[in-house]
Amino acid sequence: MPAPIRLRELIRTIRTARTQAEEREMIQKECAAIRSSFREEDNTYRCRNVAKLLYMHMLGYPAHFGQLECLKLIASQKFTDKRIGYLGAMLLLDERQDVHLLMTNCIKNDLNHSTQYVQGLALCTLGCMGSSEMCRDLAGEVEKLLKTSNSYLRKKAALCAVHVIRKVPELMEMFLPATKNLLSEKNHGVLHTSVVLLTEMCERSPDMLSHFRKVHKLVPQLVRILKNLIMSGYSPEHDVSGISDPFLQVRILRLLRILGKGDDDSSEAMNDILAQVATNTETSKNVGNAILYETVLTIMDIKSESGLRVLAINILGRFLLNNDKNIRYVALTSLLKTVQTDHNAVQRHRSTIVDCLKDLDVSIKRRAMELSFALVNGNNIRGMMKELLYFLDSCDPDFKADCASGIFLAAEKYAPSKRWHIDTIMRVLTTAGSYVRDDSVPNLIQLITNSVEMHAYTVQRLYKALLDDISQQPLVQVASWCIGEYGDLLVSGQCEEEEPIQVSEDEVLDVLEGLLVSNLSTPVTRGYSLTAIMKLSTRFSSVNRIKKVVSIYGSSIDVELQQRAVEYNALFKKYDHMRPALLERMPIMEKTASNGPTEIVQTNGETESTILDTKHLPSITQPASQANDLLDLLGGNDVVPVIQTTVPTKPASAGGELLDLLGDLSLTGGPTPTPAPSVPMSQPPFLLDGLSSQPLFNDIAAGIPPMTAYNKNGLKIEFTFERANPNPNIAVITIHATNSTEADMTDFVFQAAVPKTFQLQLLSPSSNVVPAVNQGSVTQVIRVLNPQKQQLRMRIKLTYTHKGSPVQDLAEVNNFPPQSWQ
C-alpha cells in the first residue's frame, strides 16, 4: 500500500477540479484510500490522514469515520499526533456522540502532562466541547491548574472553568477560592481571562455577585487595574494604536457594569474612574471608541450621578456625528436602550437621528427609524411626521410595514388636529398602501367614523385617491367603505375643508363597479365594494342601477360575493321596508368597547329573519334572549332607552347582565367596526361575527369564578368578573343583588370604596328596587383599575328601605379570587 498522499497534495489535486462532480469524485477516491489506511492501523500516517479528513470536512463532505481515529491520535505519545487529534476531536466530535466519553481518560492524563503545551491542548479541548459528565470528572484538575503559576496554563484554565460552570452550574463554588488571587496577576492574558471568569460567575449567581461586591471587594481592585492601564503611559507589550490593552479595559468596564448595577456603594466607587476614562480616551481610532462605548454603557446602567449621565449621552451624540458607520450604528443602538430612561437628553440629538434616516446603510436606517418613533411626542409631531413620511416614500419594502404601523400609532397618540390626522393617514395609504398591516383597515375606519365633522372631506379625498389608483388594497377598502357610508355627502358637494368636487351618482357607482370587475381587487375588496354599493341604495336615487348590479352578482362564482348579493337581493324584494333602517349611517364606534361577545354573536347570526324581525320592532318588549338584547343596543342611539326599560322586567339571566354591562359601559351603539371580511351585511349584529379574537363578556370564559361578597338579612350580593380586554389592569366586576325576603327592598344604593392604590368607577345600577323572593336582581358595574396588581379589597356600604324601615350596612370584601387582581 503506497504511502497516503500528503495534505498539500490533496489540496492541490482538489483545486484542479473544474466542476463539483469532479471534486466529489476525487474526494471519494481519497476517502476510500484513507479508510483502508485506517483499517491497516498504521501509526505513522494516521495524523496525515486525519488532517486530510478535516480538510474534506470543511468543504462539506462527511467525515464521521475519522472520529475514532482522532481518539487514537490523542492517546499517542507524539505531540504532533495529539495536536491534530485534539483538533479533530473539537471539529468532528461533540457531546451527542457516545464516543466522546472515551476521551475523558486521555484528557485527564494530559492535564497532568509534563509538557505545558499538551496540558494546554487538553484544557482547550475540554473548554470547547466538554460535556457535563466530562466536566464533572475533570473539574478538580481544572481547578488545580487555575492555581498554578504558569500563566499560559492559568489563562486557559480560567476559560475552561467558565465552560465547566456553564455546563455544570453547581460546581461554581469550587472555583471560588482560586479566584482570590487571580486579579493580582501581572500577565494581561491571565487578567483578561480572569475577568471573564468573574463576569460569568457574577452573571450566573446573585449570591456570588454580592459576595464579590462585599467580601472580595472586587470594585476597588478593578478600579486600580484600570487606573494603571490608563496612566501607565506607553507600554510596547500591550499597545494597540496608542492605547494600553484596550481589550482588557473593555472587559473590566463590562464587569464594573455588572457590579455597579443597582448598587449604590459600588457605583459610587467607580464614578471617578469612569469620568476619567470618558474624558481622557483618544477617539481617533476604533480602539478608543470601543472603550468609550463600553464606558457609556456602563455609566447608563449603574447608579451614576446625573452629570456623568449627561456626559455619556453627549458622547453618544458625538458618535452620531462621526463619519465611521460602525460608530454611528453603535451609538444608535445604545441610544435606543437609553431613550426610555433619559428621554430628554436623547431629544437633544433628535435632528441628528432624523438625518440618519437618510443614510444609505440599511442597518443604520432601521435603528434610526426605531429611535425616531421612540422620540416622537406632542411637540415635535409635525416635524417628525414630515421626515417619517418622506422616509416611508423612499425606504425599502421591508421597512414599509413597520414604518406604516409606527406612523399610525404615533399619529393616533399625538395628532394635533383631526384634519392633520386624516391627511397623514391618506398619505400613508397612498404611498405605502399595499404594505399596511391588515388590522389597520378596521382601525382607520373606526377613526374616520369618529371624526364626524371630517366625513365630507375624508370621503372626497378618498374618492380622488381611488380615481388615481386602485391597486393598493387597504386604501381601496377604506375608500369603498367610506363612499358607501358617506356617498351622499360626496354627491351633494358639501365639503368645507377644501374645494368640493362635482361628482354625480353615476360616476360614483362607476368607480365602485369598476372595483368589482377589476383584476387588481382581492375578494375582500370586492366584498367591500358590493356592500358599499348596497348602502348607497338608501343614499342615492338611482336604485334601479344598484338593483341590477346586485342581482348580477347573485350568480357570481365567488361564494362570498354570491351570498352577499343574494341577501341584498332579498332585501330589495322581500324586506324593502326595512332597507332604510338597516342601511342607515353607522354610529360612532368606541374603540375599547370591542368586547364583542362573539358567543352571543353566534346566536345572533343564526337566522337572518329573526334578527330582521327584532330590528324592525325595537319598541316591543322581546322575550329575554341574549341576541335581542344585544341587538337593541346596537341599533343606535335611539334604542338605548329601550334597554333600560326592558331590563328590570327580565329575570336575571346572563343576557340581562350582559345587557346592563354593555349599557352601562355607555356604548352608544355598535361596538365594532364593520369591515371583517366575513360580514355579509352591514347590519350591526353581523358585525360581531367579524370580531375575531375578543374574549367574551362571559364569566365562564374569563375563567374567574364568581363570589359571594355579602349575604345578610336576606340580601345577597354576588360579584362576577370580567377583564376589560384592552387593559388587563382593569377588572370589571358586576354585582348582582338579590333579595330572598318576602318584601321588596327599595331605594337600594350600593357604594364601594377601595384602597388608595386602586381606582374605582361605579356605573349606574339597573334599578334601585331589589324585588322580593329572588324574582329579580339589581345589577351594577364596577370598574377597578389595579395598576400595581395588588390584592383586591373593598369596603361596601349598602342602604335600602325594607318593610318601611331604612337599613344601612357596612361590610368588607376580602375574598376576591386571585385571578381577579393578578
Added chain:
Amino acid sequence: MIKAILIFNNHGKPRLIRFYQYFAEDMQQQIIRETFHLVSKRDDNVCNFLEGGSLIGGSDYKLIYRHYATLYFVFCVDSSESELGILDLIQVFVETLDKCFENVCELDLIFHMDKVHYILQEVVMGGMVLETNMNEIVGQVELQNRMEKSEGGLSAAPARAVSAVKNMNLPEIPRNINIGDINIKVPSLSPF
C-alpha cells in the same frame, strides 16, 4: 460569547470554519452559504454589523465581518461581546496570521488550514477571547511548531526524504548527439 468564526473568499468557498456551538454538518454548510449571501451583498462603505441570519438562530446574535482583499472574516457573536471590540479582535487575528505566515495571502490559508486552526486556538477558546497580545500568540505558536518539527511534523520524517527526491526537477540529459559524419556514441549514463 463567539458562536462561530467563518473565513471564506469572495466566491463563498470556505477557508476556515469553526463553530463553538453544535450544528449538524449540513446545517453548518447552510449557515456558511447564508452568511456568504448576506455579507457579499454589502457595499464597502456600510457598517460592519449585520443582524444574524435566521439559521444561526435568535435575535441576540450579530454578524461582525471584515473584508480583507479576497477574504471575508466573519465572527458571529452574541450581545455579551462588544461589537467594536470584536472588530479590533479580527484585526489582531489577521495581523497575527500575517506575522506567522509572512505576508499572509489566501493561498497560505488554503494550504495550511491546520496551522490556522492552531493559531486561532491561541486567540479564541471555547467561544471566548483568550489572548489578544500578538507577540504572545506568535511566540506560543512558534514554540509548538518547533515541538512538532522535532518529531518529524505532520508529514512524518521518512516520507519526506522520498518525496523530496521525487519532486526534484532534473534537466533532460541528451542521449544522442548527432555531429554529422563523426559518429560518436555517447554512453547512456544512469540517472542520478
